[in-house]
Amino acid sequence: MLDIPKIHPRYRSLVTRRQLAEYAACGVVSLEGLISHGRGEAFDYLIGEKTPTTALESEMLAACVLLAAKHPVLSINGNTAALASAEIAVLQKASGAEVEVNLFHRTRERMKNVATVLEAAGVVVSQGPVERCVPLPHDRGLCRPDGIGSADVVLVPLEDGDRCEALVGMGKIVITVDLNPLDRTSKMATIPIIDEVTRALPNIATECRRIKEAGEHPRMPTSFDGKYFLKGAVTAISETFVHALD
Amino acid sequence: MLDIPKIHPRYRSLVTRRQLAEYAACGVVSLEGLISHGRGEAFDYLIGEKTPTTALESEMLAACVLLAAKHPVLSINGNTAALASAEIAVLQKASGAEVEVNLFHRTRERMKNVATVLEAAGVVVSQGPVERCVPLPHDRGLCRPDGIGSADVVLVPLEDGDRCEALVGMGKIVITVDLNPLDRTSKMATIPIIDEVTRALPNIATECRRIKEAGEHPRMPTSFDGKYFLKGAVTAISETFVHALD
Numbered sequence: 409m410l411d412i413p414k415i416h417p418r419y420r421s422l423v424t425r426r427q428l429a430e431y432a433a434c435g436v437v438s439l440e441g442l443i444s445h446g447r448g449e450a451f452d453y454l455i456g457e458k459t460p461t462t463a464l465e466s467e468m469l470a471a472c473v474l475l476a477a478k479h480p481v482l483s484i485n486g487n488t489a490a491l492a493s494a495e496i497a498v499l500q501k502a503s504g505a506e507v508e509v510n511l512f513h514r515t516r517e518r519m520k521n522v523a524t525v526l527e528a529a530g531v532v533v534s535q536g537p538v539e540r541c542v543p544l545p546h547d548r549g550l551c552r553p554d555g556i557g558s559a560d561v562v563l564v565p566l567e568d569g570d571r572c573e574a575l576v577g578m579g580k581i582v583i584t585v586d587l588n589p590l591d592r593t594s595k596m597a598t599i600p601i602i603d604e605v606t607r608a609l610p611n612i613a614t615e616c617r618r619i620k621e622a623g624e625h626p627r628m629p630t631s632f633d634g635k636y637f638l639k640g641a642v643t644a645i646s647e648t649f650v651h652a653l654d
Numbered sequence: 655m656l657d658i659p660k661i662h663p664r665y666r667s668l669v670t671r672r673q674l675a676e677y678a679a680c681g682v683v684s685l686e687g688l689i690s691h692g693r694g695e696a697f698d699y700l701i702g703e704k705t706p707t708t709a710l711e712s713e714m715l716a717a718c719v720l721l722a723a724k725h726p727v728l729s730i731n732g733n734t735a736a737l738a739s740a741e742i743a744v745l746q747k748a749s750g751a752e753v754e755v756n757l758f759h760r761t762r763e764r765m766k767n768v769a770t771v772l773e774a775a776g777v778v779v780s781q782g783p784v785e786r787c788v789p790l791p792h793d794r795g796l797c798r799p800d801g802i803g804s805a806d807v808v809l810v811p812l813e814d815g816d817r818c819e820a821l822v823g824m825g826k827i828v829i830t831v832d833l834n835p836l837d838r839t840s841k842m843a844t845i846p847i848i849d850e851v852t853r854a855l856p857n858i859a860t861e862c863r864r865i866k867e868a869g870e871h872p873r874m875p876t877s878f879d880g881k882y883f884l885k886g887a888v889t890a891i892s893e894t895f896v897h898a899l900d
Contacts, residue, residue, distance in 0.1 A: 425686060425689050428689070429685040429686065429689075432685055433685070438675075439674075439675035439678050439679065439685075439688055440668075440671045440672065440675055442685060442688035442689050442692065443671045443674065443675070443688050443689070443691050443692040443695065444692055445689055445692060446688065446689035446690060446691060446692020446693040446694075446695070446696070447692040447693065447695050447696040448692070448696075449689070449692065449693055449696075450692070450693040450694075450695075450696030450697060450834070451696055545659050546659070569663070569664075570662065570663075588696070588699075589898075589899075590699075590894075590895075590898050590899075592663065635899060638899055639899055642895050642898055642899060645895060646892070646895055649888055649891060649892055649895075652835075652836050652888055653835075653836075653881065653884055653885055653888060
Protein backbone atom coordinates (compact mmCIF):
# COMPACT_ATOMS: atom_id res chain seq x y z
CA MET A 409 0.00 0.00 0.00
CA LEU A 410 1.15 3.50 -0.88
CA ASP A 411 2.20 5.68 2.06
CA ILE A 412 0.12 8.79 2.56
CA PRO A 413 2.23 11.77 3.69
CA LYS A 414 0.69 13.48 6.74
CA ILE A 415 1.25 16.92 5.22
CA HIS A 416 -0.95 16.01 2.22
CA PRO A 417 -3.81 18.57 2.13
CA ARG A 418 -6.27 15.71 1.71
CA TYR A 419 -4.63 13.42 4.29
CA ARG A 420 -7.77 12.71 6.28
CA SER A 421 -9.83 11.96 3.20
CA LEU A 422 -7.11 9.66 1.80
CA VAL A 423 -6.81 7.77 5.09
CA THR A 424 -10.60 7.31 5.19
CA ARG A 425 -10.54 5.99 1.62
CA ARG A 426 -7.85 3.46 2.48
CA GLN A 427 -9.78 2.41 5.58
CA LEU A 428 -12.92 1.83 3.49
CA ALA A 429 -10.96 -0.04 0.79
CA GLU A 430 -9.57 -2.33 3.52
CA TYR A 431 -13.10 -2.91 4.87
CA ALA A 432 -14.21 -3.72 1.31
CA ALA A 433 -11.38 -6.24 0.96
CA CYS A 434 -12.57 -8.06 4.12
CA GLY A 435 -16.28 -8.07 3.24
CA VAL A 436 -17.69 -5.38 5.53
CA VAL A 437 -18.20 -2.69 2.89
CA SER A 438 -19.67 -3.66 -0.47
CA LEU A 439 -17.94 -2.55 -3.67
CA GLU A 440 -21.02 -0.45 -4.39
CA GLY A 441 -20.54 1.05 -0.92
CA LEU A 442 -17.16 2.42 -2.03
CA ILE A 443 -18.89 4.24 -4.87
CA SER A 444 -21.48 5.64 -2.46
CA HIS A 445 -18.67 6.91 -0.27
CA GLY A 446 -17.16 8.77 -3.22
CA ARG A 447 -20.49 10.39 -3.85
CA GLY A 448 -20.72 11.52 -0.26
CA GLU A 449 -17.12 12.80 -0.39
CA ALA A 450 -18.04 15.12 -3.26
CA PHE A 451 -20.93 16.63 -1.31
CA ASP A 452 -18.83 16.98 1.85
CA TYR A 453 -16.31 18.92 -0.22
CA LEU A 454 -19.16 21.14 -1.41
CA ILE A 455 -20.51 21.89 2.07
CA GLY A 456 -16.96 22.82 3.09
CA GLU A 457 -16.12 19.66 5.09
CA LYS A 458 -17.65 21.12 8.24
CA THR A 459 -21.04 20.98 9.93
CA PRO A 460 -23.33 23.73 8.59
CA THR A 461 -25.27 25.63 11.25
CA THR A 462 -28.59 24.13 10.17
CA ALA A 463 -27.06 20.63 10.30
CA LEU A 464 -26.13 21.20 13.95
CA GLU A 465 -29.73 22.26 14.59
CA SER A 466 -30.97 19.04 12.98
CA GLU A 467 -28.57 17.03 15.14
CA MET A 468 -29.91 18.68 18.32
CA LEU A 469 -33.46 17.93 17.22
CA ALA A 470 -32.46 14.32 16.48
CA ALA A 471 -31.11 13.96 20.02
CA CYS A 472 -34.36 15.29 21.48
CA VAL A 473 -36.44 12.90 19.32
CA LEU A 474 -34.28 9.86 20.15
CA LEU A 475 -34.68 10.54 23.88
CA ALA A 476 -38.42 11.22 23.57
CA ALA A 477 -38.99 8.02 21.58
CA LYS A 478 -40.63 4.91 23.04
CA HIS A 479 -38.49 2.55 20.94
CA PRO A 480 -35.62 4.22 19.07
CA VAL A 481 -33.44 2.09 16.76
CA LEU A 482 -30.18 2.91 14.98
CA SER A 483 -30.22 1.06 11.63
CA ILE A 484 -26.58 0.48 10.61
CA ASN A 485 -25.17 -0.57 7.23
CA GLY A 486 -21.65 -1.54 6.10
CA ASN A 487 -20.38 1.94 5.28
CA THR A 488 -21.63 3.41 8.56
CA ALA A 489 -20.02 0.57 10.55
CA ALA A 490 -16.74 0.97 8.64
CA LEU A 491 -16.64 4.74 9.06
CA ALA A 492 -18.12 5.26 12.49
CA SER A 493 -18.32 2.15 14.74
CA ALA A 494 -16.83 4.00 17.73
CA GLU A 495 -19.24 6.89 17.22
CA ILE A 496 -22.18 4.45 17.08
CA ALA A 497 -21.11 2.92 20.40
CA VAL A 498 -20.99 6.36 22.00
CA LEU A 499 -24.38 7.35 20.55
CA GLN A 500 -25.98 4.08 21.63
CA LYS A 501 -24.85 4.69 25.20
CA ALA A 502 -25.97 8.33 25.18
CA SER A 503 -29.36 7.73 23.56
CA GLY A 504 -30.29 4.28 24.88
CA ALA A 505 -31.25 3.25 21.34
CA GLU A 506 -31.17 -0.30 20.07
CA VAL A 507 -28.73 -1.03 17.20
CA GLU A 508 -29.78 -3.28 14.31
CA VAL A 509 -27.72 -4.12 11.24
CA ASN A 510 -29.49 -3.57 7.94
CA LEU A 511 -27.80 -3.95 4.56
CA PHE A 512 -28.80 -2.99 1.02
CA HIS A 513 -26.53 -5.75 -0.34
CA ARG A 514 -27.55 -8.31 2.26
CA THR A 515 -25.76 -11.62 2.65
CA ARG A 516 -25.47 -13.74 5.78
CA GLU A 517 -21.68 -13.27 5.71
CA ARG A 518 -21.78 -9.48 5.44
CA MET A 519 -24.44 -9.28 8.20
CA LYS A 520 -22.03 -11.19 10.45
CA ASN A 521 -18.97 -9.14 9.39
CA VAL A 522 -20.71 -5.83 10.05
CA ALA A 523 -21.96 -7.01 13.46
CA THR A 524 -18.42 -8.12 14.34
CA VAL A 525 -16.97 -4.69 13.51
CA LEU A 526 -19.65 -2.99 15.61
CA GLU A 527 -19.23 -5.33 18.58
CA ALA A 528 -15.45 -4.84 18.50
CA ALA A 529 -16.11 -1.12 19.00
CA GLY A 530 -18.39 -1.77 21.97
CA VAL A 531 -21.79 -1.62 20.26
CA VAL A 532 -24.51 -3.97 21.55
CA VAL A 533 -26.04 -5.37 18.37
CA SER A 534 -29.61 -6.70 18.54
CA GLN A 535 -29.91 -9.94 16.62
CA GLY A 536 -32.69 -12.41 16.00
CA PRO A 537 -35.18 -13.67 13.42
CA VAL A 538 -36.15 -11.26 10.64
CA GLU A 539 -39.35 -10.89 8.64
CA ARG A 540 -40.37 -8.67 5.73
CA CYS A 541 -41.69 -5.85 7.91
CA VAL A 542 -40.79 -3.06 5.46
CA PRO A 543 -42.76 -3.03 2.17
CA LEU A 544 -39.77 -3.41 -0.18
CA PRO A 545 -38.92 -6.14 -2.71
CA HIS A 546 -36.37 -8.90 -2.07
CA ASP A 547 -34.30 -8.98 1.09
CA ARG A 548 -34.37 -5.22 1.47
CA GLY A 549 -37.64 -5.35 3.39
CA LEU A 550 -36.26 -7.71 6.04
CA CYS A 551 -35.81 -6.55 9.62
CA ARG A 552 -36.49 -7.70 13.17
CA PRO A 553 -40.21 -7.36 14.00
CA ASP A 554 -39.31 -6.43 17.59
CA GLY A 555 -36.51 -4.08 16.35
CA ILE A 556 -36.88 -1.75 13.37
CA GLY A 557 -40.28 -3.35 12.69
CA SER A 558 -41.81 -1.90 15.86
CA ALA A 559 -39.61 1.19 16.32
CA ASP A 560 -41.26 4.61 16.51
CA VAL A 561 -37.99 6.45 15.68
CA VAL A 562 -35.32 5.09 13.33
CA LEU A 563 -31.94 6.73 12.70
CA VAL A 564 -30.68 5.47 9.32
CA PRO A 565 -27.29 6.93 8.33
CA LEU A 566 -26.28 6.63 4.63
CA GLU A 567 -29.62 5.07 3.72
CA ASP A 568 -31.21 4.40 0.34
CA GLY A 569 -34.12 6.67 -0.66
CA ASP A 570 -36.51 3.76 -1.22
CA ARG A 571 -36.03 2.38 2.22
CA CYS A 572 -36.27 5.79 3.85
CA GLU A 573 -39.57 6.38 2.06
CA ALA A 574 -40.90 2.96 3.06
CA LEU A 575 -40.06 3.56 6.74
CA VAL A 576 -41.75 6.98 6.65
CA GLY A 577 -44.75 5.31 4.98
CA MET A 578 -44.97 2.95 7.99
CA GLY A 579 -45.56 6.01 10.17
CA LYS A 580 -42.10 6.07 11.75
CA ILE A 581 -40.07 9.18 12.49
CA VAL A 582 -37.04 8.73 10.25
CA ILE A 583 -33.77 10.55 10.93
CA THR A 584 -31.26 10.30 8.06
CA VAL A 585 -27.59 11.29 7.78
CA ASP A 586 -26.73 11.98 4.15
CA LEU A 587 -24.51 14.62 2.56
CA ASN A 588 -26.73 15.25 -0.47
CA PRO A 589 -29.58 17.63 0.40
CA LEU A 590 -31.24 16.92 -2.96
CA ASP A 591 -31.17 13.15 -2.56
CA ARG A 592 -34.51 11.40 -2.16
CA THR A 593 -33.29 10.09 1.19
CA SER A 594 -32.91 13.63 2.49
CA LYS A 595 -36.13 14.82 0.90
CA MET A 596 -38.19 11.92 2.32
CA ALA A 597 -36.75 11.98 5.84
CA THR A 598 -38.63 13.39 8.80
CA ILE A 599 -35.34 14.89 10.04
CA PRO A 600 -32.68 15.03 7.30
CA ILE A 601 -29.21 15.59 8.76
CA ILE A 602 -26.98 16.94 5.97
CA ASP A 603 -23.60 16.22 7.49
CA GLU A 604 -20.75 13.73 7.45
CA VAL A 605 -21.53 10.71 9.63
CA THR A 606 -18.46 10.93 11.92
CA ARG A 607 -19.33 14.56 12.67
CA ALA A 608 -23.10 14.02 12.96
CA LEU A 609 -23.24 11.07 15.37
CA PRO A 610 -20.96 12.62 18.05
CA ASN A 611 -22.94 15.87 17.87
CA ILE A 612 -26.18 13.94 18.52
CA ALA A 613 -24.54 12.01 21.37
CA THR A 614 -23.22 15.19 22.98
CA GLU A 615 -26.68 16.75 22.92
CA CYS A 616 -28.24 13.56 24.35
CA ARG A 617 -25.80 13.71 27.28
CA ARG A 618 -26.46 17.43 27.79
CA ILE A 619 -30.23 16.89 27.90
CA LYS A 620 -29.91 14.04 30.39
CA GLU A 621 -27.39 15.84 32.59
CA ALA A 622 -29.65 18.92 32.66
CA GLY A 623 -32.49 16.67 33.84
CA GLU A 624 -34.67 17.73 30.90
CA HIS A 625 -37.46 15.45 29.71
CA PRO A 626 -37.84 16.11 25.98
CA ARG A 627 -41.31 15.69 24.48
CA MET A 628 -41.88 14.42 20.98
CA PRO A 629 -42.56 17.36 18.61
CA THR A 630 -45.90 17.12 16.82
CA SER A 631 -44.60 18.38 13.47
CA PHE A 632 -41.28 18.64 11.63
CA ASP A 633 -39.91 20.96 8.95
CA GLY A 634 -37.35 18.83 7.09
CA LYS A 635 -37.17 21.32 4.23
CA TYR A 636 -35.63 23.90 6.53
CA PHE A 637 -32.57 21.67 6.94
CA LEU A 638 -32.34 20.97 3.20
CA LYS A 639 -32.40 24.70 2.45
CA GLY A 640 -29.59 25.32 4.93
CA ALA A 641 -27.38 22.78 3.16
CA VAL A 642 -28.21 24.13 -0.30
CA THR A 643 -27.17 27.59 0.92
CA ALA A 644 -23.86 26.20 2.23
CA ILE A 645 -23.16 24.51 -1.12
CA SER A 646 -24.13 27.60 -3.13
CA GLU A 647 -21.58 29.59 -1.15
CA THR A 648 -18.85 27.16 -2.28
CA PHE A 649 -19.67 27.92 -5.91
CA VAL A 650 -20.10 31.68 -5.70
CA HIS A 651 -16.39 32.48 -5.59
CA ALA A 652 -15.14 29.17 -6.99
CA LEU A 653 -13.62 30.56 -10.18
CA ASP A 654 -12.71 34.12 -9.14
CA MET B 655 -25.36 -10.94 -6.79
CA LEU B 656 -28.53 -9.14 -5.70
CA ASP B 657 -31.13 -8.27 -8.32
CA ILE B 658 -31.67 -4.56 -8.81
CA PRO B 659 -35.40 -3.93 -9.21
CA LYS B 660 -36.03 -2.17 -12.54
CA ILE B 661 -38.54 0.12 -10.89
CA HIS B 662 -35.82 1.60 -8.66
CA PRO B 663 -35.63 5.33 -9.49
CA ARG B 664 -31.83 5.14 -9.71
CA TYR B 665 -31.80 1.89 -11.70
CA ARG B 666 -29.31 3.11 -14.35
CA SER B 667 -26.89 4.45 -11.78
CA LEU B 668 -27.14 1.23 -9.75
CA VAL B 669 -26.51 -0.91 -12.84
CA THR B 670 -23.42 1.19 -13.69
CA ARG B 671 -22.25 0.77 -10.11
CA ARG B 672 -22.61 -2.99 -10.33
CA GLN B 673 -20.79 -3.02 -13.68
CA LEU B 674 -17.87 -1.10 -12.13
CA ALA B 675 -17.92 -3.33 -9.04
CA GLU B 676 -17.66 -6.39 -11.29
CA TYR B 677 -14.74 -4.79 -13.15
CA ALA B 678 -13.13 -4.14 -9.75
CA ALA B 679 -13.61 -7.77 -8.76
CA CYS B 680 -11.78 -8.90 -11.93
CA GLY B 681 -8.90 -6.42 -11.63
CA VAL B 682 -9.75 -3.82 -14.27
CA VAL B 683 -10.92 -1.07 -11.92
CA SER B 684 -9.04 -0.31 -8.67
CA LEU B 685 -10.87 0.03 -5.33
CA GLU B 686 -9.82 3.69 -5.33
CA GLY B 687 -11.32 3.92 -8.83
CA LEU B 688 -14.70 2.94 -7.37
CA ILE B 689 -14.56 5.85 -4.91
CA SER B 690 -13.55 8.20 -7.74
CA HIS B 691 -16.56 7.05 -9.74
CA GLY B 692 -18.82 7.97 -6.83
CA ARG B 693 -17.38 11.49 -6.76
CA GLY B 694 -18.05 11.82 -10.48
CA GLU B 695 -21.59 10.52 -10.00
CA ALA B 696 -22.30 13.31 -7.52
CA PHE B 697 -21.18 15.99 -9.94
CA ASP B 698 -23.12 14.40 -12.81
CA TYR B 699 -26.18 14.57 -10.64
CA LEU B 700 -25.46 18.25 -10.05
CA ILE B 701 -25.09 19.14 -13.73
CA GLY B 702 -28.45 17.43 -14.25
CA GLU B 703 -27.17 14.15 -15.78
CA LYS B 704 -27.15 15.73 -19.22
CA THR B 705 -24.55 17.53 -21.36
CA PRO B 706 -24.52 21.28 -20.58
CA THR B 707 -24.40 23.58 -23.63
CA THR B 708 -20.83 24.67 -22.92
CA ALA B 709 -19.78 21.03 -22.54
CA LEU B 710 -21.09 20.32 -26.03
CA GLU B 711 -19.06 23.29 -27.28
CA SER B 712 -15.95 21.85 -25.63
CA GLU B 713 -16.66 18.48 -27.24
CA MET B 714 -16.92 20.07 -30.70
CA LEU B 715 -13.65 21.90 -30.09
CA ALA B 716 -12.04 18.64 -28.96
CA ALA B 717 -13.10 16.96 -32.22
CA CYS B 718 -11.58 19.80 -34.22
CA VAL B 719 -8.33 19.60 -32.25
CA LEU B 720 -8.07 15.81 -32.51
CA LEU B 721 -8.49 15.99 -36.31
CA ALA B 722 -6.05 18.93 -36.63
CA ALA B 723 -3.42 17.13 -34.51
CA LYS B 724 -0.27 15.58 -35.98
CA HIS B 725 -0.25 12.78 -33.40
CA PRO B 726 -3.37 12.52 -31.24
CA VAL B 727 -3.50 9.91 -28.47
CA LEU B 728 -6.37 8.74 -26.26
CA SER B 729 -4.91 7.89 -22.83
CA ILE B 730 -7.21 5.32 -21.21
CA ASN B 731 -7.37 4.17 -17.57
CA GLY B 732 -9.32 1.43 -15.81
CA ASN B 733 -12.47 3.41 -15.05
CA THR B 734 -12.72 4.76 -18.61
CA ALA B 735 -12.25 1.28 -20.10
CA ALA B 736 -14.85 -0.19 -17.73
CA LEU B 737 -17.41 2.53 -18.42
CA ALA B 738 -16.88 3.31 -22.09
CA SER B 739 -14.89 0.74 -24.09
CA ALA B 740 -17.43 0.71 -26.95
CA GLU B 741 -17.43 4.53 -27.07
CA ILE B 742 -13.60 4.56 -27.19
CA ALA B 743 -13.67 2.18 -30.19
CA VAL B 744 -16.09 4.49 -32.01
CA LEU B 745 -14.05 7.60 -31.19
CA GLN B 746 -10.80 5.93 -32.26
CA LYS B 747 -12.32 5.13 -35.63
CA ALA B 748 -13.81 8.61 -36.08
CA SER B 749 -10.72 10.54 -34.97
CA GLY B 750 -7.90 8.29 -36.14
CA ALA B 751 -6.24 8.68 -32.73
CA GLU B 752 -3.93 6.13 -31.19
CA VAL B 753 -5.11 4.47 -27.94
CA GLU B 754 -2.64 3.89 -25.10
CA VAL B 755 -3.44 2.44 -21.67
CA ASN B 756 -2.19 4.49 -18.75
CA LEU B 757 -2.97 3.67 -15.11
CA PHE B 758 -2.57 5.58 -11.85
CA HIS B 759 -2.39 2.29 -9.91
CA ARG B 760 -0.18 0.56 -12.48
CA THR B 761 0.56 -3.15 -12.34
CA ARG B 762 1.48 -5.44 -15.23
CA GLU B 763 -1.69 -7.45 -14.58
CA ARG B 764 -4.04 -4.44 -14.60
CA MET B 765 -2.35 -3.08 -17.77
CA LYS B 766 -3.14 -6.38 -19.46
CA ASN B 767 -6.70 -6.59 -18.07
CA VAL B 768 -7.57 -3.08 -19.25
CA ALA B 769 -6.12 -3.73 -22.73
CA THR B 770 -8.16 -6.95 -22.94
CA VAL B 771 -11.41 -5.11 -22.13
CA LEU B 772 -10.64 -2.48 -24.77
CA GLU B 773 -9.69 -4.99 -27.46
CA ALA B 774 -12.85 -7.00 -26.81
CA ALA B 775 -14.78 -3.83 -27.69
CA GLY B 776 -12.86 -3.36 -30.93
CA VAL B 777 -10.25 -0.83 -29.80
CA VAL B 778 -6.76 -1.10 -31.35
CA VAL B 779 -4.46 -0.70 -28.35
CA SER B 780 -0.90 0.52 -28.99
CA GLN B 781 1.56 -1.48 -26.94
CA GLY B 782 5.32 -1.50 -26.60
CA PRO B 783 8.22 -0.51 -24.35
CA VAL B 784 7.62 2.37 -21.94
CA GLU B 785 9.99 4.98 -20.49
CA ARG B 786 9.56 7.77 -17.94
CA CYS B 787 8.54 10.42 -20.48
CA VAL B 788 6.23 12.33 -18.10
CA PRO B 789 7.95 14.08 -15.16
CA LEU B 790 6.10 12.28 -12.36
CA PRO B 791 7.42 10.02 -9.55
CA HIS B 792 7.22 6.22 -9.60
CA ASP B 793 5.46 4.39 -12.37
CA ARG B 794 3.07 7.26 -12.97
CA GLY B 795 5.49 8.92 -15.42
CA LEU B 796 5.74 5.85 -17.64
CA CYS B 797 4.40 5.91 -21.19
CA ARG B 798 5.40 4.90 -24.73
CA PRO B 799 7.94 7.38 -26.17
CA ASP B 800 6.39 6.97 -29.62
CA GLY B 801 2.86 7.18 -28.12
CA ILE B 802 1.84 9.66 -25.41
CA GLY B 803 5.52 10.69 -25.16
CA SER B 804 5.51 12.27 -28.63
CA ALA B 805 1.81 13.16 -28.93
CA ASP B 806 0.86 16.78 -29.60
CA VAL B 807 -2.75 16.25 -28.42
CA VAL B 808 -3.74 13.90 -25.58
CA LEU B 809 -7.31 13.13 -24.56
CA VAL B 810 -7.22 11.91 -20.94
CA PRO B 811 -10.66 11.04 -19.54
CA LEU B 812 -10.99 10.76 -15.73
CA GLU B 813 -7.38 11.81 -15.21
CA ASP B 814 -5.49 12.80 -12.06
CA GLY B 815 -4.66 16.51 -11.65
CA ASP B 816 -0.93 15.86 -11.25
CA ARG B 817 -0.65 13.99 -14.51
CA CYS B 818 -2.78 16.50 -16.38
CA GLU B 819 -0.52 19.30 -15.17
CA ALA B 820 2.63 17.36 -16.15
CA LEU B 821 1.33 16.74 -19.68
CA VAL B 822 0.43 20.42 -20.11
CA GLY B 823 3.91 21.29 -18.81
CA MET B 824 5.38 19.18 -21.64
CA GLY B 825 3.70 21.53 -24.13
CA LYS B 826 0.91 19.16 -25.12
CA ILE B 827 -2.68 20.13 -25.78
CA VAL B 828 -4.54 18.24 -23.06
CA ILE B 829 -8.26 17.46 -23.36
CA THR B 830 -9.81 16.14 -20.13
CA VAL B 831 -13.21 14.64 -19.38
CA ASP B 832 -14.07 15.17 -15.72
CA LEU B 833 -17.35 16.05 -14.03
CA ASN B 834 -15.92 18.36 -11.37
CA PRO B 835 -15.29 21.86 -12.79
CA LEU B 836 -13.43 22.82 -9.59
CA ASP B 837 -11.03 19.86 -9.76
CA ARG B 838 -7.37 20.58 -10.53
CA THR B 839 -7.65 18.31 -13.59
CA SER B 840 -10.31 20.56 -15.09
CA LYS B 841 -8.52 23.74 -14.06
CA MET B 842 -5.19 22.61 -15.57
CA ALA B 843 -6.54 21.22 -18.88
CA THR B 844 -6.21 23.01 -22.21
CA ILE B 845 -9.77 21.91 -23.04
CA PRO B 846 -11.70 20.75 -19.95
CA ILE B 847 -14.81 18.78 -20.92
CA ILE B 848 -17.18 18.82 -17.94
CA ASP B 849 -19.40 15.93 -18.91
CA GLU B 850 -19.98 12.24 -18.23
CA VAL B 851 -17.58 10.08 -20.25
CA THR B 852 -20.21 7.94 -22.05
CA ARG B 853 -21.93 11.13 -23.24
CA ALA B 854 -18.75 13.06 -24.05
CA LEU B 855 -16.91 10.52 -26.21
CA PRO B 856 -19.84 9.85 -28.61
CA ASN B 857 -20.41 13.60 -28.99
CA ILE B 858 -16.76 14.06 -29.98
CA ALA B 859 -16.95 11.13 -32.39
CA THR B 860 -20.13 12.46 -34.01
CA GLU B 861 -18.48 15.84 -34.59
CA CYS B 862 -15.34 14.17 -36.02
CA ARG B 863 -17.52 12.32 -38.53
CA ARG B 864 -19.46 15.47 -39.41
CA ILE B 865 -16.24 17.40 -40.06
CA LYS B 866 -14.85 14.64 -42.26
CA GLU B 867 -18.09 14.10 -44.18
CA ALA B 868 -18.35 17.86 -44.82
CA GLY B 869 -14.84 17.77 -46.25
CA GLU B 870 -13.65 20.39 -43.76
CA HIS B 871 -9.95 20.59 -42.85
CA PRO B 872 -9.81 21.89 -39.28
CA ARG B 873 -6.79 24.02 -38.30
CA MET B 874 -5.29 23.94 -34.84
CA PRO B 875 -6.49 26.95 -32.79
CA THR B 876 -3.66 29.16 -31.52
CA SER B 877 -5.20 29.82 -28.12
CA PHE B 878 -7.75 28.23 -25.80
CA ASP B 879 -10.09 29.55 -23.09
CA GLY B 880 -10.52 26.63 -20.70
CA LYS B 881 -12.08 28.82 -18.01
CA TYR B 882 -15.06 29.49 -20.28
CA PHE B 883 -15.99 25.81 -20.06
CA LEU B 884 -15.49 25.71 -16.28
CA LYS B 885 -17.79 28.71 -15.86
CA GLY B 886 -20.42 27.03 -18.02
CA ALA B 887 -20.41 23.99 -15.76
CA VAL B 888 -20.55 26.06 -12.57
CA THR B 889 -23.57 27.87 -14.02
CA ALA B 890 -25.25 24.54 -14.83
CA ILE B 891 -24.66 23.35 -11.27
CA SER B 892 -25.93 26.59 -9.79
CA GLU B 893 -29.13 26.21 -11.80
CA THR B 894 -29.65 22.77 -10.28
CA PHE B 895 -29.66 24.37 -6.86
CA VAL B 896 -31.75 27.46 -7.64
CA HIS B 897 -35.04 25.61 -8.01
CA ALA B 898 -34.00 22.48 -6.18
CA LEU B 899 -36.34 22.88 -3.27
CA ASP B 900 -39.23 24.83 -4.85
